[in-house]
Amino acid sequence: MSLELKNLHINVEKKEIVRGLSLIVLPGEVHVIMGPNGSGKSTFANTLLGHPKYTITKGMIELNKLNITKLPPEERAKHGLFLAMQHTPEIPGVSVANFLRLAIAARTGERKNPIAFRKDLLEMLAKVGLAPDFAARSLNAGFSGGERKRLEMLQLLTFEPAYSILDETDSGLDVDALKIVVATIQTLKKRGKGFLVITHYPRLLSHLKVDTVHIMAQGKIVKTGGAELAAEIEKEGFKKYEE
Ligand SMILES: Nc1ncnc2c1ncn2[C@@H]1O[C@H](COP(=O)(O)OP(=O)(O)OP(=O)(O)O)[C@@H](O)[C@H]1O
Ligand SMILES: [Mg+2]
Numbered sequence: 001m002s003l004e005l006k007n008l009h010i011n012v013e014k015k016e017i018v019r020g021l022s023l024i025v026l027p028g029e030v031h032v033i034m035g036p037n038g039s040g041k042s043t044f045a046n047t048l049l050g051h052p053k054y055t056i057t058k059g060m061i062e063l064n065k066l067n068i069t070k071l072p073p074e075e076r077a078k079h080g081l082f083l084a085m086q087h088t089p090e091i092p093g094v095s096v097a098n099f100l101r102l103a104i105a106a107r108t109g110e111r112k113n114p115i116a117f118r119k120d121l122l123e124m125l126a127k128v129g130l131a132p133d134f135a136a137r138s139l140n141a142g143f144s145g146g147e148r149k150r151l152e153m154l155q156l157l158t159f160e161p162a163y164s165i166l167d168e169t170d171s172g173l174d175v176d177a178l179k180i181v182v183a184t185i186q187t188l189k190k191r192g193k194g195f196l197v198i199t200h201y202p203r204l205l206s207h208l209k210v211d212t213v214h215i216m217a218q219g220k221i222v223k224t225g226g227a228e229l230a231a232e233i234e235k236e237g238f239k240k241y242e243e
Contacts, residue, residue, distance in 0.1 A: 001027050003081075003163040003194055007059035010040070010047050010219075016057070017043045021085055022223035025163060025194040030185060031196045032205065034230060035216030036238045040199045045167045049073050049083035058083075063163070071157040080109055080162030084152040084169050091139040096151065097121055099139045107159060120158075128154045128180050145172045153184040163194045170204045182207045202230040 003025040010018035018040045025031050027108065035041055047054040048061060050073035063079050066126055071079070091099065105111050111119075122132055128150040130145040149169055156164060169181055185195055185208060197204070205213075205227050213229040214221045215238070221230065222241045 001064050001162075001207065002062070003196075004062040005044070005048075005059070006062065008044065008047070009058035010043055011055045011057050012053060017219055018047070019217075020059070021220050022059075023188060023196075023214060024223075025196060027162070027192040027194055028189055029211045030189055030195045030197060031206065031212045031214060032230065033196060033214050033216055033221075034200065034202075039216045040219040041216055042167055045083060045165045045198060046195070048076075048165055049081060050076050054103045074106065077161075082156065082161035082164040084149075084156075084164065084166045090141045090143075092141050093212065094139050095136050096139055097135040100155070100183060102222060103155075106160065112144050123185060124154050124157055127157065128184075129176060130154070146174055146177045149173055150177060150180060153180055156184050156188060159185055160188060160191065160193060163196070164188070165198070167198045168200065170199050170201055176205070181192070202234040205230045215241055 005023050008018055008021040009016060021040075021044055023031065031174060033041055043054060047056060050071065060162055062068065063076070063081060066079065068076050068079060093130055097118070099111060100223070101114070101117055118135070121135055124237055125132055130147065130150050130165065134147070134151070137143075143151065148200055152166075156161060166185075169235075173181065173210055182204070185197070189195065189209075197208075197210070210227055213225055213227060215223040216235065
């Protein structure tokens with residue numbers, strides 16, 4: 001069981017952005033990716049979920065030894081991948097409650113009883129610090145930045161994906177929301193779920209127990225270590241990793 005990126009090369013608009021990215025996340029591991037702006041972090045994160053704008057020109061993605069490189073996004077999600085995007089889309093007209101109910105049905109084939117589902121949903125909303133009326137609101141429409149992130153955590157708790165890629169989920173969060181993000185990751189980590197966490201803030205690591213830190217620069221991982229690597233970046237920046 002693992003999420004493996006093997007020598008990934010990714011083009012955007014015919015330009016090579018990711019240039020030979022390899023890493024392995026095992027169940028229950030939290031890997032943090034740090035790197036300068038424009039180093040290709042969101043590019044590879046979005047590619048993992050199968051965004052059509054990105055073309056894999058070389059290498060592959062394996063989920064539990066299954067080659068998912070060519071699978072469409074919904075198939076990848078079914079196999080247990082979850083991506084929290086740096087910029088989440090709004091879906092006017094689709095309520096939070098309906099979106100979650102349909103998403104659960106699409107993933108598991110299980111159609112939840114609406115009354116039981118509503119009870120679960122209200123509990124989940126409370127857990128991530130969102131008011132009950134969020135259930136009826138259009139997905140992400142007019143949500144504040146922090147509210148979107150809280151909703152992402154609610155999705156994580158609902159879907160319990162095998163592997164999640166969180167792209168700057170901790171940016172722009174108040175202290176309470178950051179705690180919710182950390183608690184969500186810790187809860188799922190304990191249940192054997194794996195995480196790739198892209199962040200610019202070493203402060204996240206003072207709350208979150210991480211297994212591995214990778215530095216990404218110019219489209220590939222240039223250094224891998226433990227939490228001490230984040231402290232080093234905080235002090236010295238990325239200069240020595242940039243060509
Ligand atoms: N559609 C596109 N057309 C042209 N260039 C693109 C496109 N998408 C991404 N890029 C370029 O790819 C590079 C990597 O972008 P990416 O968003 O992956 O960086 P990042 O590491 O996530 O940066 P940040 O820390 O600022 O979020 C950037 O130089 C960006 O301008
Ligand atoms: Mg980014």
